[in-house]
Amino acid sequence: MTQDELKQAVARAAIEYVVDGEIIGVGTGSTANFFIDELGKIKSRIKGAVASSEATATRLRGHGIEVFDLNDVESISVYVDGADEINATGAMIKGGGAALTREKIVASVSGKFVCIADGSKLVETLGKFPLPVEVVPMAANAVSRKLTALGGQPRLRTKPGSTDAFVTDNGGYILDVAGLSITDAVALESDINQIVGVIAVGLFARRGADVCLLGTGDGVKKLTF
Numbered sequence: 686m687t688q689d690e691l692k693q694a695v696a697r698a699a700i701e702y703v704v705d706g707e708i709i710g711v712g713t714g715s716t717a718n719f720f721i722d723e724l725g726k727i728k729s730r731i732k733g734a735v736a737s738s739e740a741t742a743t744r745l746r747g748h749g750i751e752v753f754d755l756n757d758v759e760s761i762s763v764y765v766d767g768a769d770e771i772n773a774t775g776a777m778i779k780g781g782g783a784a785l786t787r788e789k790i791v792a793s794v795s796g797k798f799v800c801i802a803d804g805s806k807l808v809e810t811l812g813k814f815p816l817p818v819e820v821v822p823m824a825a826n827a828v829s830r831k832l833t834a835l836g837g838q839p840r841l842r843t844k845p846g847s848t849d850a851f852v853t854d855n856g857g858y859i860l861d862v863a864g865l866s867i868t869d870a871v872a873l874e875s876d877i878n879q880i881v882g883v884i885a886v887g888l889f890a891r892r893g894a895d896v897c898l899l900g901t902g903d904g905v906k907k908l909t910f
């Protein structure tokens with residue numbers, strides 16, 4: 686199976702977690718897009734969705750799914766999203782698609798986090814994928830120095846084909862931090878959160894996934910944490 690076929694398989698499997706009549710939290714990225722397309726096929730079963738990015742909101746609306754402002758929602762039963770890396774404890778690196786901050790917010794108010802990923806995302810130790818850190822633009826260099834002191838090699842994310850800084854939905858910049866071998870994800874998440882100027886770090890450790898649907902050549906494997 687191709688990587689897209691694996692992503693589509695886990696997206697289809699995630700429909701099992703949809704609670705009829707409820708508002709569902711929806712992540713961002715290519716795997717989440719397959720899930721949105723599957724949601725579109727059963728949109729009559731749900732009340733609507735809370736999106737983790739403008740791109741996800743646009744795709745949801747394209748399927749005729751109502752998108753709710755999180756401030757107008759009391760609770761979310763299930764949040765479905767991809768990951769850049771996930772380890773055996775359900776801790777993840779996220780933010781490859783620049784949506785880490787809103788993803789973390791929606792995940793934090795959701796009852797169950799269902800991660801959907803192709804098998805290549807399961808790793809023994811987090812950190813081979815550069816860790817995204819969203820920062821207040823004026824603090825980019827100051828935060829970079831602190832991340833270097835933590836042993837990382839931060840690089841400012843730029844727009845494709847440009848040297849201009851990429852700007853997130855929230856008006857932030859992203860530092861992608863390479864060179865980290867993350868053995869204590871909870872501690873590192875807390876340390877980076879403490880750095881003044883950091884908006885959010887793409888380390889989902891304190892609030893990791895509850896379930897991971899992993900697409901492999903042998904079918905969809907379900908990991909629970």
Ligand SMILES: O=C[C@H](O)[C@H](O)[C@H](O)COP(=O)(O)O
Pocket residue numbers: 712713714715716717766767768769778779780781782783784785788
């Ligand atoms: O910011 C984007 C999200 O964290 C994505 O879930 C993550 O980057 C994985 O994306 P994809 O499913 O495209 O590999």
